Amino acid sequence: MDGVINKMSRMVTQKYLAIHVLHFIAGLSRLPDLYRNFKQQDYMRIFGVCRSYLQSARGTQSITERRHTPTSERSSITRNEEALPEYVYALAHHVIIFWYMSLREHDRGELKEYITSCLIYTDANGMDVIEDQGLVTIDMMDRIDCEPESGKWYSGGxxxxxxxxxxxxxxxxxxxxxxxxxxxxxxxxxxxxxxxxxxxxxxxxxxxxxxxxxxxxxxxxxxxxxxxxxxxxxxxxxxxxxxxxxxxxxxxxxxxxxxxxxxxxxxxxxxxxxxxxxxxRTSALDSHKTGVIYIGERQTDEDRVLQNVSGSPDYRELLRGLGDLQLLKGATFNTQGLDRSDDVDGEFAIVWRNQVTEVVFHVTTLMPNSDDVRENTAKKKRHVGNDHVNIIFNNSGGQLDFSTLYNMFPGQLTYVYIVITPSARTSFVEARTENMTLDKRDRFYGVQVVASPDYPNVSPAAEEKVVSGASLPGIERFFGVPIFLAQQVASAKAFGGKVRE
Known part of the structure; x- marks a missing residue:
């Protein structure tokens, strides 16, 4: 990995690659087997990359100015990166936090001063300045150092x-x-x-x-x-x-x-x-929600899809890997709108969290069905229809793009779908039945992020990627978190606000 990190550190002058590089580094922080032999200079290169992109984002005065930057015709997200310097800025802080959490305790002590310097810049008056997101990052580093054992963290945000x-x-x-x-x-x-x-x-x-x-x-x-x-x-x-x-x-x-x-x-x-x-009442956790919808064979309308109470074996395996099953009744965490008193939305929710991020999955197959079809659709769509991001497990046998999904689930608030489709390496029937006899490392799925035409698709999976069943839950979370971050940036820009780290 040393050679790869060296190459990444040399790419900082190519600003149109910022999103690609930061996505790669963010993903690497979640794969300890790949960085277990890193030395302090390797970590410094990673934090140095973040520092360079922070400086670049601060120096961006306008979108017009950024368009003078050379672009790569092969890049699927260059236009979005140019239009969203705020996303690069927020993503760089995101990468710093996750890499700091991955450091060994000794390395944290040695590198903390350098990382702090990456968050400081000098203004036109020669004064050192730390922005709000930088202060939150410094506070998080201090909190991690002070509470090294997760069992002592009496905090859920x-x-x-x-x-x-x-x-x-x-x-x-x-x-x-x-x-x-x-x-x-x-x-x-x-x-x-x-x-x-x-x-x-x-x-x-x-x-x-x-x-x-x-x-x-x-x-x-x-x-x-x-x-x-x-x-x-x-x-x-x-x-x-x-x-x-x-x-x-x-x-x-x-x-x-x-x-x-x-x-x-x-x-x-x-x-x-x-x-x-x-x-x-204000969560310090970066708390998100996303819908999970199973589409069965030849299902083409939302009424039929939202009547599903289960799915294929590999769909159920995906649910087990997405997060922990949490009881909703009496829950003290942010259920993102799911009922916590009368099991109206089911007994359980799937939740994934670490020290800084929490994702609540609105799984339609975990929600009870109503006898009336239209009422059932309305009850489930009040959740997934208000989720900006929905995960689609596509066992329909056909290809799904944003237009098809928009026509299937009409609504104004869902901007992004993460579509999982059994790979073309297997037949449709095998993907649902015989394929489950294979080890999940030998089963493959196409994963693609499709977005509304007026929404910036900054995902690494804007073009379809093929992943194994063993990696599927983790890759869904990896693709999801940057999308949530981009959604915050886009919303802040739309309303003239600031991006929350």
């Missing part, structure tokens, strides 16, 4: 999971006596403490740009950041400045990008409480 963890720990009992609660702004961190004055137990809740985490201490130090030293701390109780009785909380040093030049104690009033509750 919002404070709901942290509160669940607090309920599980249940450190306070009636014998703990009076509890004192404080909320303090420490740079970019909102630090909340709940302390038993009698026993000295404290629950520390840290709300930060990259998520919410929880610590429990008893006269010790809550390590919520590594961007400081032993002299940088916040006393749990202001009346105990040295923390000898109630403990301390590590905070970033004043020179940190996370900023702690001032500490502000928030008043104990309803306005602050409502603001914190609103903050907790």
């Amino acid at each position: 919002t404070a709901d999971t942290a509160n669940d963890a607090a309920d599980t720990l249940r450190p306070f009992m009636s014998t703990d006596g009076q509890l004192t609660e404080l909320h303090r702004l420490v740079g970019l961190l909102l630090v909340s403490t709940q302390t038993s004055l009698r026993t000295g137990k404290t629950i520390v809740t840290i709300r930060r740009p990259s998520g919410t985490a929880l610590r429990m201490i008893e006269k010790g130090r809550a390590h919520v950041t590594l961007d400081g030293d032993h002299t940088d701390f916040l006393a749990v109780m202001p009346t105990d400045p040295d923390g000898a009785t109630y403990g301390t909380i590590a905070i970033p040093k004043p020179s940190s990008a996370l900023e702690t030049r001032s500490i502000i104690t928030l008043p104990q009033d309803d306005a602050v409480r409502r603001a914190i509750e609103a903050f907790d």
Whole structure:
């Protein structure tokens, strides 16, 4: 892989290849067998590529200016890359985060300063500037370093999971006596403490740009950041400045990008409480939704398709690989509109998540059918019809393009379909039956991303790719995440807003 990375690092001068290169590097971060022998200089080349594209995206003044860049006639997405410098910018941050999570702990410590420098640029006045997405990335790196064991991450993007963890720990009992609660702004961190004055137990809740985490201490130090030293701390109780009785909380040093030049104690009033509750309802996870639709043999209209309650064996195998089966009733995660009280949309949903991204799959075959056909279609389309991206498992025996799918599932909100079709290497019948006797590594599927004509198709699968059954679930997620990112960029441009990392 060394030679490949070297070639990629030399392509940064060819700006029309930015999306291709970043997609490749993003995919590589999910394949540890390919980079297990990387040295620090190899990682630096990867982060250096991201730095170059960030600089290029910042320097882009207009689409017209970008069109003076040489283009490749063979590139299927050159026009989109020229039109979406914001996508290149967001994708570069995405790549940095995922590669940082893949680093060994020792390499993180050695490379963190260099990676931080990749997120800083000098403005026209000679001042160093870190943009919002850069600050979130730096905060995420600090959070990863501070919480190396995923089991200690009491965060699912919002404070709901942290509160669940607090309920599980249940450190306070009636014998703990009076509890004192404080909320303090420490740079970019909102630090909340709940302390038993009698026993000295404290629950520390840290709300930060990259998520919410929880610590429990008893006269010790809550390590919520590594961007400081032993002299940088916040006393749990202001009346105990040295923390000898109630403990301390590590905070970033004043020179940190996370900023702690001032500490502000928030008043104990309803306005602050409502603001914190609103903050907790805003997910720090990059949360997405996508529909999953099975099309059976000779099915050509949405009523018949949405009546399917199951699919072929390889379709069911795909579902098992897409994510985890989560109970909907009483769910505390963002179900993306699926009912969580009465099983109206089924008992379960398929969810995939890591430390920064969550995808909820609206699987039509997991949703119950209604006796009335039109009512059944309406109930299922209120989910998949509002999903900007839908995965289609095409067992119809025919080819599906965007126009065909639009006519089959008319609607204004679905811009992209990821179409999975059993490969031409096998017959239609074999793909549904005998093909399942083969090892999934020996079964092949065509995967193509088809998009609305007015929507930027930035996917590596804009032209059909053939993948094995073993790789199918992972490749669907890999193709999906950049599409979600592009959709955010396109929506932000349409409404004149900013792109959220």
